[in-house]
Amino acid sequence: MVERLSEHDGAWPRGGLSPLARFPDAFVANVLGYGSERGKSWLQNLPGLVASAARRWHLEELLPLANLSFAYLLAGRLLAGRSNRGRVVAKFVCDRSALASELTWLRAQQGRGAVRLLAVAEDLGAYLMEKVVPARPATALDETAATETIAHQISRLGGLPAPQSELPSISTWFADLQVLATERLATVDQAAIRRAESIASALMVPRRDERLLHGDLHHDNVLAGADGWLVIDPKGVTGDPVHECAAMLRNRLDDISPLDLPTTLRTRVRTLAEVTAFDSVRIAAWGYAQTVLSCAWAAQAGQDRDVERGLAVAEALLPLID
Ligand SMILES: Nc1ncnc2c1ncn2[C@@H]1O[C@H](COP(=O)(O)OP(=O)(O)O)[C@@H](O)[C@H]1O
Numbered sequence: 001m002v003e004r005l006s007e008h009d010g011a012w013p014r015g016g017l018s019p020l021a022r023f024p025d026a027f028v029a030n031v032l033g034y035g036s037e038r039g040k041s042w043l044q045n046l047p048g049l050v051a052s053a054a055r056r057w058h059l060e061e062l063l064p065l066a067n068l069s070f071a072y073l074l075a076g077r078l079l080a081g082r083s084n085r086g087r088v089v090a091k092f093v094c095d096r097s098a099l100a101s102e103l104t105w106l107r108a109q110q111g112r113g114a115v116r117l118l119a120v121a122e123d124l125g126a127y128l129m130e131k132v133v134p135a136r137p138a139t140a141l142d143e144t145a146a147t148e149t150i151a152h153q154i155s156r157l158g159g160l161p162a163p164q165s166e167l168p169s170i171s172t173w174f175a176d177l178q179v180l181a182t183e184r185l186a187t188v189d190q191a192a193i194r195r196a197e198s199i200a201s202a203l204m205v206p207r208r209d210e211r212l213l214h215g216d217l218h219h220d221n222v223l224a225g226a227d228g229w230l231v232i233d234p235k236g237v238t239g240d241p242v243h244e245c246a247a248m249l250r251n252r253l254d255d256i257s258p259l260d261l262p263t264t265l266r267t268r269v270r271t272l273a274e275v276t277a278f279d280s281v282r283i284a285a286w287g288y289a290q291t292v293l294s295c296a297w298a299a300q301a302g303q304d305r306d307v308e309r310g311l312a313v314a315e316a317l318l319p320l321i322d
Pocket residue numbers: 065067068069070071073089091115129130131132133135220221232233
């Protein structure tokens with residue numbers, strides 16, 4: 001049985017529908033919002049890309065996974081007689097340079113604490129990986145266990161040396177802040193942007209000291225496998241290894257009341273510091289800078305609710321830095 005069925009009512013592909021109508025609305029809206037022309041042509045080609053991949057990799061019983069955001073993922077099986085236990089996930093990505101960085105990270109990690117890469121089809125913008133089973137995400141754990149689990153994953157991944165191949169450095173992400181600050185995006189607090197910019201530039205390490213980073217190590221990207229936790233969905237960037245703590249700090253806070261935010265974040269920072277042996281002020285400082293940068297990205301995409309929530313998180317991290 002495939003673990004995660006989509007809201008769709010049958011195996012893919014279904015006949016008789018236009019390609020766009022086969023995909024969940026939220027997924028289509030995300031992809032089109034991201035770069036409408038490029039996104040649209042990718043969505044139109046996607047059924048063909050999936051069919052080609054299914055033939056090339058001998059896949060059957062393909063079903064889309066639930067909760068698709070920007071990438072298209074299907075679970076399936078390798079045809080009988082192929083290697084491993086047969087359960088696989090195929091991932092299709094619109095942005096080819098993002099895909100290249102994702103693959104660089106997965107190849108470098110070689111399955112250590114991360115999902116195992118099985119095959120790549122650069123021409124189809126897709127790769128095949130082992131299916132994590134049962135794939136319960138760290139999101140399903142309580143607050144304390146989730147933080148400990150992610151902190152252990154950060155330690156386990158170990159910040160490998162940055163590979164020779166070109167990967168974006170997180171310094172290129174933070175360079176965006178200068179642009180966003182001058183664009184004066186109305187919804188983002190300009191003082192927060194300037195503070196984040198100066199904090200990030202003080203934290204940046206020289207290129208020679210940069211490590212390979214996952215870049216998006218939050219609760220939904222850490223899944224329980226049969227033999228332990230496995231990380232999926234890397235951005236694949238380079239930078240200060242402490243930055244790896246930033247993604248989880250600002251994630252899964254929807255259920256926390258504004259009054260409890262400071263305590264929750266203080267506890268997360270303390271646990272991350274204890275498990276990883278990173279400096280707690282540095283962890284909180286990266287958390288602040290990355291949270292404000294994410295707000296600026298959200299503002300650019302018109303996601304005002306995310307901006308508001310993000311700025312509250314950033315505000316709650318400030319006392320941990322001073
Ligand atoms: N190898 C896998 N095994 C099982 N489930 C997976 C696997 N890869 C992805 N998923 C599921 O699909 C979801 C989306 O995949 P992900 O690569 O994280 O893309 P996104 O960019 O949308 O976050 C994940 O949160 C997870 O629930």
